Amino acid sequence: MSTFVLLTITGLGLGAMYFLVASGLSLIYGLMGVLNFAHGALITVGAYAAWWFGDQIGGSAWQRLLLGGLLGIVAGAVVAGLIELVLIRPLYRRPVEQVLVTVGLALAIGALVQGIWGADPKVFPVPAWMIDTTTVFGASIPNDRFVEIGVAVAVLVGLTAFLRYTRFGLVIRAGVENRAMVAALGIDVRRAFTIVFALGGALAALAGVLSGVYFGVVDPGRGTSLLIFAFIVVVIGGFGSIGGSAVAAVAVGLIQQYANYYASSGTGDLAVVLLLAAVLLVRPAGLAPKVAH
Amino acid sequence: MRRSASIVVPVVVLLLLAIVPKLSLDIPVVLNGPLDSPGTLQVLALCLLFAGIALTYDLLFGFTGLLSFGHALYVAVGVYVTAIALTRWEWGLWPTLAFVVAVGIALPFVLGAVSLRVGGIAFAMVTLAFAQAGNVLVQKNPYGWTGGEEGTGLNYDEIPDAFVGVLNTKNLYWLALGYAVLVFVVVRFLVGSSAGHVLRAVRENEPRVEVIGLNPYWFKLIAFVVAAFLAVLGGIVWLLLIGGATPEVTTANFTLALLVMVVLGGAGTRYGAMIGGFLYTLLDQRLGALAGSTRVQDLPDVLRVPLSEPLFLLGSLFILLVFFVPGGLASLPARLRGIRTRREPLPEEAAA
Amino acid sequence: MTTAPTATATVLSVSDLHVYLGESHVLQGISFDVPADGVTAVLGRNGVGKTTTMRALMGLVPRSRGTVTIEGEDVSRLPTHAVVRRGVGYVPEDRDVFAGLTVEENLRLAERDGEPRYELVHDLFPELRQRAGQRAGTLSGGQQQMVAIARALLNRNRLLLVDEPTKGLAPLLVTEVASALERAAELTTIVLVEQNLSVVQRLARDVVVLDAGRVVHSGPAAELLADPEHVRRLLGVHGGGH
Numbered sequence: 001m002s003t004f005v006l007l008t009i010t011g012l013g014l015g016a017m018y019f020l021v022a023s024g025l026s027l028i029y030g031l032m033g034v035l036n037f038a039h040g041a042l043i044t045v046g047a048y049a050a051w052w053f054g055d056q057i058g059g060s061a062w063q064r065l066l067l068g069g070l071l072g073i074v075a076g077a078v079v080a081g082l083i084e085l086v087l088i089r090p091l092y093r094r095p096v097e098q099v100l101v102t103v104g105l106a107l108a109i110g111a112l113v114q115g116i117w118g119a120d121p122k123v124f125p126v127p128a129w130m131i132d133t134t135t136v137f138g139a140s141i142p143n144d145r146f147v148e149i150g151v152a153v154a155v156l157v158g159l160t161a162f163l164r165y166t167r168f169g170l171v172i173r174a175g176v177e178n179r180a181m182v183a184a185l186g187i188d189v190r191r192a193f194t195i196v197f198a199l200g201g202a203l204a205a206l207a208g209v210l211s212g213v214y215f216g217v218v219d220p221g222r223g224t225s226l227l228i229f230a231f232i233v234v235v236i237g238g239f240g241s242i243g244g245s246a247v248a249a250v251a252v253g254l255i256q257q258y259a260n261y262y263a264s265s266g267t268g269d270l271a272v273v274l275l276l277a278a279v280l281l282v283r284p285a286g287l288a289p290k291v292a293h
Numbered sequence: 294m295r296r297s298a299s300i301v302v303p304v305v306v307l308l309l310l311a312i313v314p315k316l317s318l319d320i321p322v323v324l325n326g327p328l329d330s331p332g333t334l335q336v337l338a339l340c341l342l343f344a345g346i347a348l349t350y351d352l353l354f355g356f357t358g359l360l361s362f363g364h365a366l367y368v369a370v371g372v373y374v375t376a377i378a379l380t381r382w383e384w385g386l387w388p389t390l391a392f393v394v395a396v397g398i399a400l401p402f403v404l405g406a407v408s409l410r411v412g413g414i415a416f417a418m419v420t421l422a423f424a425q426a427g428n429v430l431v432q433k434n435p436y437g438w439t440g441g442e443e444g445t446g447l448n449y450d451e452i453p454d455a456f457v458g459v460l461n462t463k464n465l466y467w468l469a470l471g472y473a474v475l476v477f478v479v480v481r482f483l484v485g486s487s488a489g490h491v492l493r494a495v496r497e498n499e500p501r502v503e504v505i506g507l508n509p510y511w512f513k514l515i516a517f518v519v520a521a522f523l524a525v526l527g528g529i530v531w532l533l534l535i536g537g538a539t540p541e542v543t544t545a546n547f548t549l550a551l552l553v554m555v556v557l558g559g560a561g562t563r564y565g566a567m568i569g570g571f572l573y574t575l576l577d578q579r580l581g582a583l584a585g586s587t588r589v590q591d592l593p594d595v596l597r598v599p600l601s602e603p604l605f606l607l608g609s610l611f612i613l614l615v616f617f618v619p620g621g622l623a624s625l626p627a628r629l630r631g632i633r634t635r636r637e638p639l640p641e642e643a644a645a
Numbered sequence: 646m647t648t649a650p651t652a653t654a655t656v657l658s659v660s661d662l663h664v665y666l667g668e669s670h671v672l673q674g675i676s677f678d679v680p681a682d683g684v685t686a687v688l689g690r691n692g693v694g695k696t697t698t699m700r701a702l703m704g705l706v707p708r709s710r711g712t713v714t715i716e717g718e719d720v721s722r723l724p725t726h727a728v729v730r731r732g733v734g735y736v737p738e739d740r741d742v743f744a745g746l747t748v749e750e751n752l753r754l755a756e757r758d759g760e761p762r763y764e765l766v767h768d769l770f771p772e773l774r775q776r777a778g779q780r781a782g783t784l785s786g787g788q789q790q791m792v793a794i795a796r797a798l799l800n801r802n803r804l805l806l807v808d809e810p811t812k813g814l815a816p817l818l819v820t821e822v823a824s825a826l827e828r829a830a831e832l833t834t835i836v837l838v839e840q841n842l843s844v845v846q847r848l849a850r851d852v853v854v855l856d857a858g859r860v861v862h863s864g865p866a867a868e869l870l871a872d873p874e875h876v877r878r879l880l881g882v883h884g885g886g887h
Contacts, residue, residue: 107605186730
């Protein structure tokens with residue numbers, strides 16, 4: 001029983017990170033039609049920026065984590081915004097080239113980070129409290145899991161409220177459905193693009209920071225491995241749907257943990273992949289299709 | 294007249310490539326050592342191999358319009374199945390080859406049949422997922438066959454002597470050249486056949502193909518299986534060239550590199566993918582060697598960092614290419630002649 | 646054959662407009678003027694380029710040659726949202742209401758200037774006030790059409806582009822839509838693509854007829870509609886009507 005609880009909460013913790021990455025990807029693809037391969041690089045940028053700023057700031061682990069993490073998120077948003085303005089926006093109406101550019105960016109940014117800081121993992125500031133465990137139903141759960149889950153829930157609530165209650169959220173929801181019609185109402189969708197891209201960057205960076213806490217280190221390959229799972233989550237959950245991403249992220253995280261433990265190590269990843277194939281074959285638009293693309 | 298000219302040039306190029314191992318010629322900067330040295334031949338063989346593999350990917354992406362993110366899987370199948378059969382199971386050469394051929398047809402048939410039930414982005418994601426499953430399987434190291442992270446070496450007992458040993462690198466070079474020619478011939482044949490015309494129609498306007506009464510699904514599946522099978526063969530050559538199997542060949546990065554090669558050269562053109570594959574591999578190898586050299590390591594950080602990471606340079610180059618030369622290198626001659634090959638964007642793109 | 650329009654002010658002026666969709670030369674030099682106030686109907690058989698013309702005016706398809714001016718201002722190269730901000734309302738052929746948004750949200754999204762005319766809209770379409778919280782995707786075709794028209798009427802537009810608003814609607818709804826457009830025509834200039842000739846007869850002052858991407862006739866509506874033989878030649882067997 002206690003193992004089950006541990007697995008469940010760990011699965012939710014992983015799912016939390018997948019959700020953060022997936023929600024940004026989902027909005028970007030839903031609104032802009034761009035499959036952003038550079039999203040993994042944004043995760044890496046966020047993680048390394050947080051680590052580096054934390055290092056510069058010094059002080060207690062809490063200080064380094066919170067301040068460094070905040071700056072890491074800002075870095076992710078800024079880099080993403082710049083990417084959109086400089087590289088994506090000029091290729092408006094050339095969707096294939098947009099995707100190719102993100103592929104080039106993924107390779108280039110990943111290599112750059114590795115070039116500057118090397119391929120070896122760097123130790124991430126993790127406060128002692130997060131390494132400590134709390135007992136839940138007889139299981140010893142490392143506290144960082146609660147942080148990840150809490151952050152993801154907060155983001156989910158925040159994003160949903162933002163989409164439902166603000167005008168900008170209204171524009172995004174409409175744009176995901178039919179962006180030409182939004183323009184036909186006199187709204188400049190391209191500004192929305194930059195903001196959504198930057199928002200996606202911030203969420204990816206946040207996921208990067210949390211991954212640093214979860215794994216205790218940052219390394220250049222983390223972004224790519226998280227990204228692949230995030231893609232799977234987005235496809236299962238449906239492009240453009242935040243709620244769908246949340247449900248799919250939970251499912252993927254849990255299945256991965258359960259299968260890895262109860263079957264054999266590595267089966268979880270296989271199971272997730274098979275789940276994706278199964279969902280796609282039954283419902284090619286994912287679980288919650290919203291997009292007219 | 295133009296028809297014969299368009300045959301002459303490639304034949305001449307082919308002949309030149311064939312006699313390379315006989316030439317004791319130095320090409321400074323581009324190559325490190327004379328043409329007939331084993332080191333250089335190894336690099337060139339790799340370039341030719343990827344010229345071929347890139348073309349197999351182009352068959353999917355450039356000609357049929359299928360964006361697959363899992364093509365690396367089939368190269369990996371060629372690499373790992375051969376390595377495991379020869380090294381772990383200790384089979385003979387011919388049974389191994391027969392087995393790999395069988396797998397190389399059956400596996401893409403099954404996976405393709407499943408993946409092609411969806412299109413567009415969904416198809417791309419399914420292929421990515423299957424390739425990722427391959428990666429996981431290799432890392433899991435079932436029964437110790439794949440060697441996990443470290444990969445597995447190659448048991449040379451059953452390999453014909455002609456391909457063993459440094460002095461025989463030239464034979465590997467010719468094998469790679471032969472592979473590239475084989476891929477080219479097969480792809481050309483397929484593209485020129487009536488099936489090929491259907492494929493091109495599928496890429497341009499799939500609903501219209503259905504209207505004529507043809508089922509695009511089977512044609513796409515044919516393209517998929519042919520492309521994958523040729524990639525599997527490429528994997529076998531890769532194994533012989535490198536002398537071992539490593540998981541790098543199962544990663545998403547590997548497929549992305551194939552995509553870069555194809556776009557670099559010019560997707561859907563006759564020679565574009567091969568040129569792209571050749572150049573990319575050459576750049577990757579030479580930049581990689583350059584990166585480790587003392588000349589670069591002694592540079593100030595600002596210059597050293599970008600120069601020591603070939604993928605950074607390649608990625609940046611790729612971005613510039615997408616912006617300024619979207620048709621790839623193959624489109625340069627037309628551009629230089631001032632011919633506009635871009636047509637007006639379609640309304641779906643405009644309204645999007 | 647062209648007859649000079651009866652009013653003096655011109656709201657919309659199209660000159661030598663060419664549009665290519667892929668390889669196809671869909672609009673081959675469209676020219677016409679739309680006088681201020683009232684309704685100008687754009688007629689023609691299926692596939693002649695009526696909807697493409699509307700989309701080109703909106704900037705939703707690339708215009709490869711030609712000029713479009715709105716009250717003297719050249720809008721030929723402007724992106725869609727900029728054209729709309731010059732005071733153009735659009736009711737597209739497929740309505741294009743946002744299915745996932747409520748009726749109220751659909752209208753709110755369309756608000757452009759400081760004083761959206763909700764009273765007018767609710768007066769014309771009282772049902773929309775009742776269904777304000779309903780998701781637009783669950784509305785009937787007729788109700789969606791009302792949302793689409795209401796959206797365009799919310800702001801003070803100089804020009805409304807309305808594309809086949811009665812398509813697929815039952816006769817009772819056709820009348821309702823026609824009445825709403827009649828009232829709208831008192832407030833602004835309308836360019837109306839319509840196949841239903843009785844609606845055209847009721848609403849239009851002038852007509853422009855297209856065939857194979859060109860303008861083949863323009864002039865007063867009454868004049869054309871009084872000549873059934875001419876109508877048949879230009880528009881086909883019995884000239885439309887659903």
